[in-house]
Amino acid sequence: MISEAMVELSRWQFAVTSMYHFIFVPLTLGLSWMVFIMELIYVRTGNVLYKDMTRFWGKLFGINFAIGVATGITMEFEFGTNWSNYSHYVGDIFGAPLAIEGLLAFFLESTFIGLFFTGWNRFSKKGHLTVTFLTALGSNLSAMWILIANGWMQYPEFAQFSPEKMRMEMVDFFGLVTSPVAQVKFAHTVCSGYITAACFIIGISAFFMLKKRHLLLAKRSMTVAIAFCLCGMGGSALTGDLSALQVTEHQPAKLAAMEAEFETQEPPAAWNLLALPSQDNLDNYISIRIPALLGLIATHSLDTPVKGLRDIVAENEVRVSNGAAALNALNKMRAGEATDEDKAVFAEHQDDLGYGLLLTTYARDISNPTAGEIKTAAHESIPPVFISFVSFRAMMTMVGLIGILTLAAAFFLWYKRDLVERDKFLKVLICIIPLPFIACEFGWILAEVGRQPWAIQDILPTVLATSSLTAVDVGLSLLCFIGIYSLFLFIELTLMYKAVQKGPEISSADAHGGVYA
Amino acid sequence: MLDYETLQAIWWVLIGLLLIGFAVTNGMDMAVSVLLFPLCGGNRAERSAVISTIVPHWDGNQVWLITAGGAIFAAWPEVYAASFSGLYWAMLLVLFAIWLRPLAFDYRNHGESERWYRNWDLALTVGSFVPMLIFGVAFGNLLQGLPFWADDNMRWHYEGYFLSALLPLLNPFALLCGLVSVLMLLTQGSLWIQLRTVDAIACRARKFTLICGLATVVLFLIAGIIAYGLPGWQLDAPAPYGSYNVITDKTVSVIEHGLFANYVRLPVVIIVPVLATLFMLLSVWHSFKGRPGKGIIFSSLGIAFTIITAGAALFPFVMPSSVDPASSLTVWDATSSQFTLNVMLYTVIILLPIALAYTVYAYMRMWGKVSAADSIEH
Structure with a gap:
């Protein structure tokens, strides 16, 4: 009755809609704080350059935010529409953080974002700054609650099976909220959001520098962004490392899959830099290994074994x-x-x-x-190894490129002070914009594909989590999603490009160093 | 910890409150969006003025919908699972429409041409009208029962697929309920426009209040008369103690002309639809007398009591099944565990008043009349 095609299509639909939503989320998470920082500098120094910066980046924030809101509603609907057996089976515990996300975070974020855009003339400087702060806080809090929900899918403690209701029921709310897996996921996700927003600003500032427009604004923006990016990178590395430790402990199959570790090696285990895994044979066709590194990454020790997939x-x-x-x-x-x-x-x-x-x-x-x-x-109880393995490496590659480009930009901007003249480097620097987006998407592919075949780790298989729909229903809706979302993305990118081309509105030429064209 | 039955009853009230909050606030700004062209036509400055009254608030208002959805997920997971998947295409239509709103509110300001503005304002109208209608239609179908059932593994099923599941929802009684929903919200929206705009726009809005308000009352009463003849569900016995199928082991019978059985059993409840009618009429009266402030208070009360009318008719059912009465979901078996209901109750008690407080603050800060002359397109 539940057709395999329908299950596959449901998975595709969720993958498409959640990955699409996550194009906009990290930018919102980071830009909200960056805009707050710029406004803070404006309020503290009274320099209207920073007010113009706040409004310019705030405008791009708005274009991004609108589509983020629209596609976020999809996610809440989809648990019910397409994953109704999931909703039945774990709604007792999974629904709670989602409801709190609405009550605590969305109300805050959405009420104050309205005031952020329309309240410039209605609030004092400090009043408006508070509004911006609350918007940023709200958006980051919403990330916290949705990641508490996702953290529970990876580490489903704090609940108990009820044979009478044929479902999982919550037994420890405090444990759910303070789950270490959820908290690390939250920190890792917002840090990657900060990097995403910082790179967005670095790239667009580089574009202005290349075109020799709004130079002072571009320099100041890039300074704030590089600092923000480096902090984000530090946080991201730290939480990524913690995350790997937790995966080793709670989801050994995910760790083994992302490292293509089939055989449990003598500790310390060697790390596969590159490998061509065979899911059927539970072995790698070929692999290039670095001794001892996996043991260090996964266990922070030289004498603890890392479990392989065969075991x-x-x-x-x-x-x-x-x-x-x-x-x-x-x-x-x-x-x-x-x-x-x-x-x-x-x-x-x-x-x-x-x-x-x-x-x-x-x-x-x-x-x-x-x-x-x-x-x-x-x-079939282990995740697809090839996808997990490649996703992790793709994410790390992007992170490496971002690190190199950001450090180089910092070097030329702060030390050599000639970034504006380096046209070739500026052209490369513009390409930093998509990198964190790619890293974020691969990070989520790893997190979610690495949990397969489970919707809830060890508790509910994905195949049993869907609604009782037909392949026709889900196939058609998937087509609708792809079609409409593509159109939205096209409009969004066009507006972004136009807004950047148009540049900031300048309230006082003096504040911009008198140099702008 | 409160006892289970008390918690379940409280949550019926809370979900009702969230739905009322959604209708009164988000329903209002949706209605304002639908009134753009009927009120202002091709006058872009006027449309921008009207939109500027809701731009600071629509997103916060929409959170009532998101939170109601989240609360149903947390407190009534079975209702969430059965209704969202059962009403698959209806839900998706609402979703596709709602997408247009955040985009339109922001993106309309990024173009230069008259056409750009007109297209986004049209998108806003469509994106607002569809949910107003469909949520009413959904209520109309709830009152008649939906063709869903639970199997032995507690998996929810629904009769038909794609159009064969969607089209039966558009039956005459449900469409009538949809129309009541649209007109009732248009009354609310037109009162808001009266409150926040001046001169010509406010004047035209007043006519809409009058027409829509009176039409709401007439259609509400007609719907009541028709509903009187509809079958109702009666909970004969809950699942026996120790049953492993708490939902499907209960005994439910379908009673001819039984939809209003609650009103017969407990005649005092009749005050609810009576008040709904009275409040709607008072709202029209105050609007007629040039007091839109009082008008919007009464129209909000009218909306609240209209929703309570439907809820009270169904109680203790939340989602009756037309094909397998035993699978019907009630206040007593659709809920989360006692522990979850308890935790979530405390969360709501703490968080909702805070959210309400800053929402009211936001409305107060942005108060004031706007005219077409000083409308700003940010």
């Missing part, structure tokens, strides 16, 4: 067969035919229930699964 698959085989026992006991309980023995079996193995659910896709008769079916399910 994980072997362990999961046991979990699948235990999970099948739990699921069969549960089914009997729900049918009212359970003996005390069945209840004991369920109590013992309920932590593996998710693996039993995973097996339903591969077993012809779940009450009597064959050894081959259990083997298949275990083999």
